[in-house]
Amino acid sequence: MGQIRLMDEPLSNKIAAGEVVERPASVVKELVENAIDAGSTSIDVFLEEAGLQTIHVTDNGSGMDEEDAVLSFSRHATSKISNEHDLFRIRTLGFRGEALASIASVSKVSLWTSDGVTSGTHIEIEGGYIKKQTAGALRKGTDIKISQLFYNTPARLKYMKTIQTELGHIIDLLNRLALCYPSVAFKLTHGEQTLLQTNGRGDLQQVIAAIYGISIAKKMIAFEGESADYKIYGYASLPEITRASKNYLTLFVNGRWVKHYTVQQSIVNAYHTFLPIDRYPLVILQIEGDPFLTDVNVHPSKQQIRLSKEKELMQLVEETIRKTIRSIMRAPEIVEKTKKVSTPSEQMDLWKSTPPPVKSSYVKEVPSLPTFNKEVDFNVVKETHETHAMPNLEDEDIESLNTASNEPFPELDIVGQIHGTYIIGQSADGFYLIDQHAAQERIKYEFFREKVGDVHSEERQSLLIPLSFHYSADEALKVKEHQLVLEEIGIFLEEFGPTTFIVREHPVWFPKGFEEEVVKELIEQVLNDRRPDIKKLREEAAIMMSCKRSIKANHFLTKEDMSMLIKDLKNTEHPFTCPHGRPVIIHFTTYEVEKMFKRVM
Ligand code: ADP
Numbered sequence: 064m065g066q067i068r069l070m071d072e073p074l075s076n077k078i079a080a081g082e083v084v085e086r087p088a089s090v091v092k093e094l095v096e097n098a099i100d101a102g103s104t105s106i107d108v109f110l111e112e113a114g115l116q117t118i119h120v121t122d123n124g125s126g127m128d129e130e131d132a133v134l135s136f137s138r139h140a141t142s143k144i145s146n147e148h149d150l151f152r153i154r155t156l157g158f159r160g161e162a163l164a165s166i167a168s169v170s171k172v173s174l175w176t177s178d179g180v181t182s183g184t185h186i187e188i189e190g191g192y193i194k195k196q197t198a199g200a201l202r203k204g205t206d207i208k209i210s211q212l213f214y215n216t217p218a219r220l221k222y223m224k225t226i227q228t229e230l231g232h233i234i235d236l237l238n239r240l241a242l243c244y245p246s247v248a249f250k251l252t253h254g255e256q257t258l259l260q261t262n263g264r265g266d267l268q269q270v271i272a273a274i275y276g277i278s279i280a281k282k283m284i285a286f287e288g289e290s291a292d293y294k295i296y297g298y299a300s301l302p303e304i305t306r307a308s309k310n311y312l313t314l315f316v317n318g319r320w321v322k323h324y325t326v327q328q329s330i331v332n333a334y335h336t337f338l339p340i341d342r343y344p345l346v347i348l349q350i351e352g353d354p355f356l357t358d359v360n361v362h363p364s365k366q367q368i369r370l371s372k373e374k375e376l377m378q379l380v381e382e383t384i385r386k387t388i389r390s391i392m393r394a395p396e397i398v399e400k401t402k403k404v405s406t407p408s409e410q411m412d413l414w415k416s417t418p419p420p421v422k423s424s425y426v427k428e429v430p431s432l433p434t435f436n437k438e439v440d441f442n443v444v445k446e447t448h449e450t451h452a453m454p455n456l457e458d459e460d461i462e463s464l465n466t467a468s469n470e471p472f473p474e475l476d477i478v479g480q481i482h483g484t485y486i487i488g489q490s491a492d493g494f495y496l497i498d499q500h501a502a503q504e505r506i507k508y509e510f511f512r513e514k515v516g517d518v519h520s521e522e523r524q525s526l527l528i529p530l531s532f533h534y535s536a537d538e539a540l541k542v543k544e545h546q547l548v549l550e551e552i553g554i555f556l557e558e559f560g561p562t563t564f565i566v567r568e569h570p571v572w573f574p575k576g577f578e579e580e581v582v583k584e585l586i587e588q589v590l591n592d593r594r595p596d597i598k599k600l601r602e603e604a605a606i607m608m609s610c611k612r613s614i615k616a617n618h619f620l621t622k623e624d625m626s627m628l629i630k631d632l633k634n635t636e637h638p639f640t641c642p643h644g645r646p647v648i649i650h651f652t653t654y655e656v657e658k659m660f661k662r663v664m
């Protein structure tokens with residue numbers, strides 16, 4: 064008896080801090096979100112030792128009066144919700160009222176705040192206990208400094224990674240917050256170094272330029288769309304910019320940076336066949352919907368979110384982005400990169416704090432024939448490290464951003480073929496190289512995609528000798544389970560004993576000579592996929608069939624063959640990339656060629 068005691072508040076806060084305050088970046092997140100909630104238009108974050116020594120956030124928001132300033136450090140103290148009803152209508156980033164209490168319990172805090180009306184307040188807290196409270200200055204806004212984070216929780220401190228890692232998390236976080244709030248001027252400084260600075264003018268593309276560089280920002284296209292319940296908008300990269308990870312897909316739901324696998328997947332789907340396998344675009348996606356549909360009270364960090372009407376949203380995202388990308392598809396142009404004195408606008412591209420990836424040299428300075436051996440500027444835009452400095456953007460530069468337009472397939476006059484692999488064509492604006500294999504893959508892919516989508520009306524071809532396929536018992540069960548899905552793509556299986564299936568006929572358009580291979584591979588797809596869905600399977604079937612029948616490299620084509628191929632290519636919906644996302648055609652503009660020969664400067 065008498066063993067149970069209520070914990071004192073600082074102790075229970077310290078325990079709660081385990082969830083909210085994982086690392087310096089979590090403290091920065093809570094403080095900056097508070098500043099945003101307070102309506103700030105300018106937020107400065109100053110760090111020392113990646114925040115482990117100092118995190119100092121200054122804002123020009125509403126500030127607090129003395130009473131609120133003291134109360135803000137109590138657990139469950141919040142000005143943001145007052146009843147259960149509010150919990151489903153959250154418009155602010157905070158609402159749990161526990162961040163400041165948790166942070167104060169594991170650090171030393173100095174707070175200066177003023178609502179601009181009553182006199183300001185200055186409070187000092189150590190390990191959760193108020194040590195000092197005096198009057199402060201009357202500047203409207205809040206200035207909060209966290210020192211010696213985790214000084215009283217050595218076990219937590221031990222878990223911290225290197226300064227670079229912790230700093231990386233903070234930069235990433237601030238970048239995303241800046242992308243979400245273009246109307247707030249953010250500044251992030253680490254010691255002497257400015258890592259991010261945005262101007263708060265409300266232009267998302269300028270923020271993209273500040274974070275990823277101007278050359279990337281120029282290749283981002285605005286999109287917007289609406290469904291019954293959701294509104295979306297943002298920027299999506301041209302297919303010529305790719306990244307190796309999904310880390311460059313930034314999602315916001317009602318002003319909150321979230322991670323949401325299925326929505327992310329719908330972005331990836333939007334780029335299907337426009338990007339090479341395992342490469343991802345760069346997308347900033349803002350989603351707005353009734354807070355009632357978006358439950359953020361899933362985890363203390365509020366990064367996970369539960370969405371209602373998810374299917375509707377996924378469709379909206381996929382269709383809106385795909386439509387946008389489609390409208391600007393064009394042949395990548397070859398651009399000469401020389402070390403000549405750059406013009407001011409070109410210097411913009413070079414402001415990055417990390418050097419751009421080294422490219423091979425192009426025109427060699429030798430007295431013999433100049434060799435053309437430079438790289439083409441399409442998917443070679445490789446990973447550059449996130450850049451942290453702020454270019455000085457002039458309004459003109461901003462206007463010149465994003466002028467990519469919808470380009471039709473060029474009118475080509477065929478010149479010939481080289482290495483049995485590439486077709487050369489010319490037009491008024493230069494010449495073009497076409498990868499014949501990639502071109503045919505695109506043509507066949509669109510052919511099969513249409514066929515695979517329409518099996519019912521098609522005639523069937525009977526096989527002289529039926530094909531048979533054997534599986535293990537569990538595989539056979541799965542095949543049976545998805546027999547209808549397989550029929551939708553033209554595979555008609557008949558059970559023949561418990562673990563064997565036979566195929567007696569197939570649609571007439573099946574790639575000749577590859578029937579067995581195709582059926583086998585598609586069944587395998589179904590077996591390997593946890594939840595095979597018909598749309599995806601159709602795509603995969605079309606891609607696979609298109610590869611089977613394409614003319615390979617090193618294959619001589621007559622002029623007629625070439626004309627036919629180009630004509631068919633021109634008639635496809637997306638002639639510029641193969642179904643794997645590789646380019647089909649590259650443009651050498653007259654101007655660039657003349658520049659290479661030094662005919663023009
Ligand atoms: P929450 O944000 O979930 O309400 P916090 O512990 O982060 O909880 O903050 C507690 C309260 O302190 C907030 O509800 C807000 O009223 C006040 N507050 C915190 N930071 C600021 C700030 N920078 N400017 C104005 N008020 C603030």
Ligand code: MG
Pocket residue numbers: 093096097156157158160162163
């Ligand atoms: Mg908060």
